[in-house]
Amino acid sequence: MKEFCIIPKIVRMDTAEEFCKTYDIGKGDLLFVSGHMYEHFFEKHTEGAFVVNYRKYASGEPTDLMVEGIYKDIQDVDYERVIAVGGGTILDVAKLFALKYISPVVDLYEHKIEPIRDKTLILVPTTCGTGSEVTNISILELTAIHTKMGLAVPELYADEAVLIPELLDGLPFQVFATSSIDALIHSIESYTSPKANSFTEMFSLKAMEIILNTYKEIAAQGGAVHEILPGDLLLASTYAGIAFGNAGCAAVHAMSYPLGATFHVPHGEANYVMFTEVYETYQRLLPEGKIEDLNRHLAAILDCDEEHVYKQLEKLLNHILSKRRLRDYGVTEADLNDFTETVMTKQGRLMANNYTELDEQTVKQIYKKLW
The missing domain is CATH 1.20.1090.10 (Dehydroquinate synthase-like - alpha domain)
Known part of the structure; x- marks a missing residue:
């Protein structure tokens, strides 16, 4: 019987700059981060990475429309690692992009698509709430079927969860x-x-x-x-x-x-x-x-x-x-x-x-x- 497990390696770092240098973020990385966070902490240290500003696609809680919009825009992007920096919305959405098949995302949540992991996933929380960085769960509002659902499969565990207290500075x-x-x-x-x-x-x-x-x-x-x-x-x-x-x-x-x-x-x-x-x-x-x-x-x-x-x-x-x-x-x-x-x-x-x-x-x- 399963008792307990912690799948992601948990790392603590003092600054975003230290994180970027340690993980050599750049070409081959799909970086999910809000525009403000990117400009303040990451822009100077992530040259070559393909940046996804999720706020371009929607505000508030994560939805299937957000995922489909991002998926459409990155189909031609070649990446090996997904690195997500943010609150629960960013982390939950980014987890899906470590999978081989994402769209139609409603089919993924209704288990009509098999979740197959083929990318490295690194999650960095910037709020003190969701715990998404260490779970195998992604929650979306599925507007197509008018409900909110969770997908909980082992393939959604991060490889590493990185805790950087500096990123909570100025949290509203x-x-x-x-x-x-x-x-x-x-x-x-x-x-x-x-x-x-x-x-x-x-x-x-x-x-x-x-x-x-x-x-x-x-x-x-x-x-x-x-x-x-x-x-x-x-x-x-x-x-x-x-x-x-x-x-x-x-x-x-x-x-x-x-x-x-x-x-x-x-x-x-x-x-x-x-x-x-x-x-x-x-x-x-x-x-x-x-x-x-x-x-x-x-x-x-x-x-x-x-x-x-x-x-x-x-x-x-x-x-x-x-x-x-x-x-x-x-x-x-x-x-x-x-x-x-x-x-x-x-x-x-x-x-x-x-x-x-x-x-x-x-x-x-x-x-x-x-x-």
Whole structure:
């Protein structure tokens, strides 16, 4: 039985310049990076590389249209390595370009195309949230079939994940908020997953500790404390990525996907909308079990009693990102039925990792409470 694995080699470097020189980035490299990041850190050190500025193709969350647009533009480019520098959008999209066959990308996600890896893949995160650099998962909004789906296959693992704290300098607070909350939820969902084990739990617990203690400092001081802790937060994100890459995420992510795909809500924000209500539901359905261990750990960090841990957690998170109701995004009551159907029919990969079973009626009830 598979217990635990970390496939990518994980490297830490101080600067982008050191990274470019060490990896000799140039001819034969397909470099995914935003225009701003390229101009600020990479332009002088990557001569000869073919640069893909993903913002040219779309803004926001990754989509099939973005992938198809890039694919059309690079068909005649000869490259041996894919190097991606960015947040979850860039990393998730770039993973696909290490495969031999990419288009039509919807067929890839519906397993009509066999994923065959034929390029070297190096991933460099610039946010503190997705953990994509160490997972074999790529999430896309598939506009052609009106849903958000994940492709999780071994061929999407990076060869190397490179952590460069310098690249988090100047990270906008909103991006910090949504990405780090995503990482926190990765750590919590992987901890209560039935696939969790003592190895994944170690990474989950450490990620929770780093992120929540950072939030406590921000709440206490009222400033952007994250700006002085980029190394710690980058590690926390990677720890959480290692944990959920092995143990999986669950209902919080599954239920957030329809909101993100339909109303273009940032991924971490959509997760936060669902988060505490899902865990309070778990608590009601199965109070005696792994969730007891989670509650003890969270209560110790938050300095509260276990009975009120989710209320205290939400109070702290609201210092980082204000939670909104579903109706505030334009969701109608009729949408709740569609959301529920999508979760129950298209998100089985994630729902299989729930702490306890959530049936269709329970999922709909959660949505209604959040509406």
